Each structure stands twice: as C-alpha cells, then as structure tokens.
Amino acid sequence: MKKAAVLGIGLIGGSLALCLKERTRLEVHGFDASKESLTLAKAAGVIHEGHMRLESAVEDADVIFLAVPVGSTPRLLNRLATLPLKRGCIITDVGSTKGEIVRYAEGLDNLRGIFIGGHPMAGSHRSGVQAAQSLLFENAYYVLTPLPETPLPEVQRLSRLLERATRARLVIMNPEHHDRVVGAISHLPHIVAASLVNQVADYNASNEWFHRLAAGGFRDLTRVAASHPVMWRDILLSNRESVLALLEDWTREMEGIRRAVKDGDAQAIEAFFHKAKESREALPEGRKGVLPPVYECTVDVPDTPGEIARVAHLLGEKGINLRNIGVMENREDRAGVLRLVFDKEEELKKAVFCLKETGYRVFDPDVD
Structure with missing residues (x-):
C-alpha cells in the first residue's frame, strides 16, 4: 500500500488520517467539501494533500475511508462506482450502522473495489478536524463487517493496517449482529435520553421548576440527547429493523416496572434495581466504548x-x-x-x- 484517501475530514476522518500519517508509510490524501477543513488539516499535519475533487483524491489509492455521515455514504459510493479506482483497492466506511450500507455496496456492480464495512467505536464531544487526535481509537474496539464472500486476504490486509495505525482492538462481526449490539448500547440510549428530555420539557412548559431542578444527575443521564438531530435521524432510519425490535423490548421492560409500581410489588421493584446495579458494576472499566466518555x-x-x-x-x-x-x-x-x-x-x-x-x-x- 502506498496511498490512502480519507473522504470527510472531520473528527473521525481527521483522526484516522492522522493515525495513518504518523504510523504508516502511506501518503494520506483528504477529500472534503469544506476548503477550510482541508486547509486546517494540512496546516496541522493531519494529511499530506487535500482535495475538493473526488477524482484526484482517490486516484491510485490503495485504501479509501468513507468518513461521512451514514446518510451520505450511499451517495458517495455511487460516485466512486463511476470512477476508475485502482485494481484491488479496499473501500471501507466508519458508520455506526452496517447492514444497510454493506448490502448497498454489494449491489453496486460497477464498484471497482472491495468494500469492507467498518466501525471504529470511539468518539468525542468535540467535532471537526481541529479535534482530531491520533490516540482517539487506541484500545477502542474497531469492528469490521465483511461479507462471507469477501476475500480473506483483503480482510487481513485491512485489519493489519488498522491495528498498526489506530492501535485499536479489531473485531470481525456479522453486519446484522453488529447493528443489534450497537443499537442496544448506543441507538436505544439516545432515543431514551431524548424522550426523557422531551417529557420534562413538556412538563416545564407549565411549571418552570422542572428545568430549574433538572441539574446534576438528570443532565448527566441525558447528555447524549444533545446529539445532532439530522445525524440521528439518518442512523435510526439506517438501522430501522434493529431499533424497532429493541424499542419493543424496551416497551415490555417499562410495562413490567409500571405494573410492579401500580401493584405495589416491592419485591419486583427491588429486583429491577438489583439486576441493574449488578449489571452496571459488571461493565468493563478502562475501555473505550461506542458512547463518548465524560x-x-x-x-x-x-x-x-x-x-x-x-x-x-x-x-x-x-x-x-x-x-x-x-x-x-x-x-x-x-x-x-x-x-x-x-x-x-x-x-x-x-x-x-x-x-x-x-x-x-x-x-x-x-x-x-
């Protein structure tokens, strides 16, 4: 491998580019619609060269990273399918949903590259290339979701590159299984947090004390509700099947505790919180997960x-x-x-x- 192209120079794309630039011998080229982002990226040493033309960014690239929102990935793949990419080029993405995009890439007969879905499970509350850092993915899980027919040598080639560059823990996973897992530990919590905030906001409309007292624990519990609305619209639509099944499970869970409270079932209420306490304490410490740490x-x-x-x-x-x-x-x-x-x-x-x-x-x- 001699050249990498990172399409989308934000926090994740910028951090990936920086990892590749610092720890491999690849020439790292960046593509972005924002000239300012490219200028900042080159000035900060994140990339070797910046491009506002996709054709020049991916020309002769051995590996292409699609570091754009999940809603924009299909359009970018369509554009790549029209270009004469280098033979044997690996194309991978960084989206938090995998099933839909892997199936989409599989259906592009003109795509001259090998698509392997990817999801680095790390992030930050900061955004933009100015927040890029080469330690962002260190010790985080980095999931790859190849199809059964994806050539094993190409999966190994991408895995070795990512392990060396990001210092992450590489995991191979079925796309649908990935989406259910990430749906439960990231997508569902975002929905629940947003729902809690919206419910309290409705109460606050007639009594301002709800917001006055909603500090401390409530603010921390619901911090992910401040995430970008358009991004989360696209994520939920992309992972629709898994999210719907998870919401049904969540509804049953809430109905169970509602019934226990209504019936005054002290044992069931205590068991509800006891299970949660034991499960929370059993979570691994010191590892990066899909939700940004505070x-x-x-x-x-x-x-x-x-x-x-x-x-x-x-x-x-x-x-x-x-x-x-x-x-x-x-x-x-x-x-x-x-x-x-x-x-x-x-x-x-x-x-x-x-x-x-x-x-x-x-x-x-x-x-x-």
Whole structure:
C-alpha cells in the first residue's frame, strides 16, 4: 500500500488520517467539501494533500475511508462506482450502522473495489478536524463487517493496517449482529435520553421548576440527547429493523416496572434495581466504548470570594487544561459543588491528584 484517501475530514476522518500519517508509510490524501477543513488539516499535519475533487483524491489509492455521515455514504459510493479506482483497492466506511450500507455496496456492480464495512467505536464531544487526535481509537474496539464472500486476504490486509495505525482492538462481526449490539448500547440510549428530555420539557412548559431542578444527575443521564438531530435521524432510519425490535423490548421492560409500581410489588421493584446495579458494576472499566466518555469530577469548595479562581489557577499552574467549569446549584444525588470537565482522562487524573493533595474534597463519578 502506498496511498490512502480519507473522504470527510472531520473528527473521525481527521483522526484516522492522522493515525495513518504518523504510523504508516502511506501518503494520506483528504477529500472534503469544506476548503477550510482541508486547509486546517494540512496546516496541522493531519494529511499530506487535500482535495475538493473526488477524482484526484482517490486516484491510485490503495485504501479509501468513507468518513461521512451514514446518510451520505450511499451517495458517495455511487460516485466512486463511476470512477476508475485502482485494481484491488479496499473501500471501507466508519458508520455506526452496517447492514444497510454493506448490502448497498454489494449491489453496486460497477464498484471497482472491495468494500469492507467498518466501525471504529470511539468518539468525542468535540467535532471537526481541529479535534482530531491520533490516540482517539487506541484500545477502542474497531469492528469490521465483511461479507462471507469477501476475500480473506483483503480482510487481513485491512485489519493489519488498522491495528498498526489506530492501535485499536479489531473485531470481525456479522453486519446484522453488529447493528443489534450497537443499537442496544448506543441507538436505544439516545432515543431514551431524548424522550426523557422531551417529557420534562413538556412538563416545564407549565411549571418552570422542572428545568430549574433538572441539574446534576438528570443532565448527566441525558447528555447524549444533545446529539445532532439530522445525524440521528439518518442512523435510526439506517438501522430501522434493529431499533424497532429493541424499542419493543424496551416497551415490555417499562410495562413490567409500571405494573410492579401500580401493584405495589416491592419485591419486583427491588429486583429491577438489583439486576441493574449488578449489571452496571459488571461493565468493563478502562475501555473505550461506542458512547463518548465524560472526564469530569466535582469538588467541594467553601462559599468564599476567589475560591473558584483559586481552583482554576491551581490547575493552570500544573499545566492541566480545563474544558469547562460550573457551579452546581442542585446537588441532589451528586457530591461536590464545583463541576470540572476535561478533554482527556490523563488530565482528569492529574487534576484529582492535585486537588486532593491541596486539601480539597474531590469526587470522581467513576470511583465514588
């Protein structure tokens, strides 16, 4: 392999390009409709060359990454099917749904390349090429969804490249199985979170105390509801069959707890929460999953002038970068009054150590 083309230079595409550029000998070319993104990507050393013409970006490419939203992937594949791609070229995507796009690619008889579905299960709350980082996928799962007839040597070739470049954990999975798994751990939670936020918003229309008190735990529980509406429209439509089946299971689960509460069945209610507690505690720690992690802690500080500035100054002296800082007015179910948010896990750990060493009471939600 000599050349890679990354189509779509945002967070995921930019991070992939950076991984390839730093850890392989490939010439990395980027394609994007935004000239600004390409200029930023080249200036930051994310790509070797940027293109606004698809033809020049993919010319003689050995591997092509489609790093665009799932709703845009079929149109991009249609365009690639009209181009004289290099013989043996591997085409892969990064979408969070696989069944529909794998079937679509399989039906393109004119596509001169071998399509292998892909899904790097890592992300960030930040977006755009300016947020790209070569450590984004490290220790995350990277799922490949080849068809049974996909040549094994090509799957191995792509796997070796991705393992070396991203340092992710490569997994081979059936496309439909992938969609059910990801539907349960990502797509359904987004629906539930959005539903909770919408329900509370409806209540708040007649009583503003719902939003006033909806801080702390509620805000954290529903954080994924702030995701991009168009992106999630396309994801749900792309994974329609799995999502519908999961929603039916969710409805049965909710009906079960509703009935237990209505009947005053204390044993059933306790069993409901006991199962959830045991399952939550059994989840693996220290691994990157499909939902972006939140690196935050809360700190107890006295209500005196200059105390917040002192905390920020203390972290600044240690070279620890704060992404966000806020005072929590509602402390129900949460310890600490000052909420600190960081971009990286390493910065969170340094901050917790630094603040505790200085005498502050610090609460890390993953520990406390």
